[in-house]
Amino acid sequence: NAGVTQTPKFQVLKTGQSMTLQCAQDMNHEYMSWYRQDPGMGLRLIHYSVGAGITDQGEVPNGYNVSRSTTEDFPLRLLSAAPSQTSVYFCASRDGTVNSPLHFGNGTRLTVT
Amino acid sequence: GENVEQHPSTLSVQEGDSAVIKCTYSDSASNYFPWYKQELGKRPQLIIDIRSNVGEKKDQRIAVTLNKTAKHFSLHITETQPEDSAVYFCAASPTGFQKLVFGTGTRLLVSP
Numbered sequence: 001n002a003g004v005t006q007t008p009k010f011q012v013l014k015t016g017q018s019m020t021l022q023c024a025q026d027m028n029h030e031y032m033s034w035y036r037q038d039p040g041m042g043l044r045l046i047h048y049s050v051g052a053g054i055t056d057q058g059e060v061p062n063g064y065n066v067s068r069s070t071t072e073d074f075p076l077r078l079l080s081a082a083p084s085q086t087s088v089y090f091c092a093s094r095d096g097t098v099n100s101p102l103h104f105g106n107g108t109r110l111t112v113t
Numbered sequence: 114g115e116n117v118e119q120h121p122s123t124l125s126v127q128e129g130d131s132a133v134i135k136c137t138y139s140d141s142a143s144n145y146f147p148w149y150k151q152e153l154g155k156r157p158q159l160i161i162d163i164r165s166n167v168g169e170k171k172d173q174r175i176a177v178t179l180n181k182t183a184k185h186f187s188l189h190i191t192e193t194q195p196e197d198s199a200v201y202f203c204a205a206s207p208t209g210f211q212k213l214v215f216g217t218g219t220r221l222l223v224s225p
Contacts, residue, residue: 099145
């Protein structure tokens, strides 16, 4: 099992550009989520999904879109990048059992200039 | 919604000492409390977790305690080693685990 795979590892964007951060998991997990990590602010939930076709907002959803067309994939879209979106992004997944642990990907470091 | 506060933000200890990191949460319905360790440039990884029906859990040098009445939980690391140096995050999850809310992290530095 590869676990949770994120691409790209690094990305630099100019303000106003769009891009998609990719996340895939091969563990047949129902639950997938996106977090952003900023210095001194911990991990903040952006969006999450409890299964294919179902998504919901987390703590900081503005400026981001998600979709879940398959169990395996959960891409995060930035429609018009802003410098405030400079961060490290982590995708995470877990199975459907109560209180099962989150498995994180290796992260994507995004810089918006 | 749930809010998790974590203290201290940084903690420096000598090798062999104990380290304690404390978290408080706001939602009395939360019932799952994991701790994650994140080494520099790496992803967060689960090191221990506790459910609300348990007051304490131990795994070798790591232990977690939970006080549901006071709504706080703590991570205890004994006999610290330099490889324990990392950022540690606590988290809390309300019933149903739809959202896992993290604390702001504690940077632990263990000096030889």
